[in-house]
Amino acid sequence: MGGGRPEKGMPLGNLTSQFFANVYLNELDYFVKHELKIKYYIRYVDDFVILNDNKEILEFYKQEINNFLKNNLKIELHNEKSRIMQLKQGIDFLGFRHFYYYSILKKNKRRFLREKINLIIKEYKETNNYERLMQKLEAILAHVENCDSFNLRKKLIENLIN
Numbered sequence: 603m604g605g606g607r608p609e610k611g612m613p614l615g616n617l618t619s620q621f622f623a624n625v626y627l628n629e630l631d632y633f634v635k636h637e638l639k640i641k642y643y644i645r646y647v648d649d650f651v652i653l654n655d656n657k658e659i660l661e662f663y664k665q666e667i668n669n670f671l672k673n674n675l676k677i678e679l680h681n682e683k684s685r686i687m688q689l690k691q692g693i694d695f696l697g698f699r700h701f702y703y704y705s706i707l708k709k710n711k712r713r714f715l716r717e718k719i720n721l722i723i724k725e726y727k728e729t730n731n732y733e734r735l736m737q738k739l740e741a742i743l744a745h746v747e748n749c750d751s752f753n754l755r756k757k758l759i760e761n762l763i764n
Contacts, residue, residue, distance in 0.1 A: 623647045626675065633670050638663060644695075651695050660686045698749050705749040712754060715742060719758055 642653035
């Protein structure tokens, strides 16, 4: 394994890790909403977004949040992933790219869904379990209907038919 310092953090792939991340970062939520009084803040597990039309205010928030995380929770913002950007460029959050009036599924997620549907179809051909097929497909379609995805849903359904 090498003699270096072990990496800090936790794998967020399982539900237990997600639960503990939410519990641990509850203090951050309180700080952001009640101390900094940030109006447009949303967090899901370890990802969060703050909206404001003033770049200087966002820089201030970023510094205050990073100080809070370091001093109180012994963690810090990721330098490369913590960015201030204009909403017209789109914000990546929870697998979607969000703009002012619409959201789209990120490219890597579209590719992942196509591959997943191919696996679901393969499983269906092996098991002939129509109910299981429909459960899995409905879950995928429900997920992508949260964004502007008419053409994507159409392509996914065409893949099923062909």
